[in-house]
Amino acid sequence: MESFGERLHAAIGQRGPLCVGIDPHAALLARWGLPDDVAGLERFARTVVEALADRVAVLKPQSAFFERFGSRGIAILESTIRQSREAGALVLLDVKRGDIGSTMAAYASAYLDPASTLRSDAITVSPYLGVGSLRPAFDLAATSGAGIFVLALTSNPEGASVQHAVAPGGATVAQTVIDEISQLNAGASPLGSFGLVVGATIGRTGHDLSKVNGPLLAPGLGAQGATPDDLRAVFGESLHNVLPSYSREVLSAGPGIAGLRAAVDRVLTDCRTALG
Numbered sequence: 001m002e003s004f005g006e007r008l009h010a011a012i013g014q015r016g017p018l019c020v021g022i023d024p025h026a027a028l029l030a031r032w033g034l035p036d037d038v039a040g041l042e043r044f045a046r047t048v049v050e051a052l053a054d055r056v057a058v059l060k061p062q063s064a065f066f067e068r069f070g071s072r073g074i075a076i077l078e079s080t081i082r083q084s085r086e087a088g089a090l091v092l093l094d095v096k097r098g099d100i101g102s103t104m105a106a107y108a109s110a111y112l113d114p115a116s117t118l119r120s121d122a123i124t125v126s127p128y129l130g131v132g133s134l135r136p137a138f139d140l141a142a143t144s145g146a147g148i149f150v151l152a153l154t155s156n157p158e159g160a161s162v163q164h165a166v167a168p169g170g171a172t173v174a175q176t177v178i179d180e181i182s183q184l185n186a187g188a189s190p191l192g193s194f195g196l197v198v199g200a201t202i203g204r205t206g207h208d209l210s211k212v213n214g215p216l217l218a219p220g221l222g223a224q225g226a227t228p229d230d231l232r233a234v235f236g237e238s239l240h241n242v243l244p245s246y247s248r249e250v251l252s253a254g255p256g257i258a259g260l261r262a263a264v265d266r267v268l269t270d271c272r273t274a275l276g
């Protein structure tokens with residue numbers, strides 16, 4: 001069985017280093033001339049999948065915008081995941097889960113068990129109950145060929161007060177997360193399956209990402225103000241493992257298929273240039 005790291009490495013090689021978020025904000029539905037209801041959600045998600053799933057390496061549905069519509073929204077999330085994967089995109093489901101280990105096992109099975117209707121290629125998780133509490137998700141990911149992206153240094157301005165705080169050993173909280181995830185990827189080739197989320201907005205913070213050996217998801221580009229030129233300061237020598245992620249910047253180019261594809265071509269060109 002191919003690992004997530006191997007599949008992601010191949011997808012980036014074929015399609016380029018880009019993740020596009022599927023974030024059906026109410027404001028975007030309105031901008032696309034769609035109603036803020038389940039029918040609007042479905043049309044939005046179908047359009048993004050039709051436009052991008054056959055060409056972008058990773059699609060990242062943001063679960064919150066589907067959960068907003070209850071069970072019918074979840075049903076659309078299920079079909080969005082399935083159709084995206086069938087068209088060849090890897091699906092990183094953005095759910096940012098994190099809980100005590102026994103509950104984490106249930107979240108892991110909800111999103112990573114091959115038999116689940118929400119089965120995704122990878123999910124986002126929050127480490128702030130302790131990285132060790134995420135163990136059931138790491139274990140299921142390893143045995144099922146899935147990936148996990150752990151929040152380390154988030155793109156929002158509020159994150160630093162927690163993530164830059166100094167842990168008992170003298171390193172920052174974020175650095176302890178980075179170091180624990182690095183251990184999970186030790187020896188993996190060409191890329192580990194355990195990623196970190198590091199916002200493109202955070203600037204030079206002095207955190208050491210050199211041993212991660214896994215994908216570094218970089219949200220915060222576009223709508224939150226970061227540009228591909230900011231990636232060098234944030235990631236330094238680890239630029240080769242960066243997976244830039246855009247949601248609103250690309251989605252606001254809809255509802256036309258051609259417009260969405262042109263937006264992807266534009267940001268992908270900018271990212272390739274910045275990543276070198």
Ligand SMILES: O=C(O)c1cc(=O)[nH]c(=O)n1[C@@H]1O[C@H](COP(=O)(O)O)[C@@H](O)[C@H]1O
Pocket residue numbers: 021023062094124153154155156197198199219220221222223224245246247248249
């Ligand atoms: O895990 C994420 O993707 C994430 C982490 C982070 O630090 N910051 C962040 O913005 N995100 C997500 O990335 C997306 C950003 O959307 P845009 O600002 O529209 O590109 C949203 O779905 C956020 O929830």
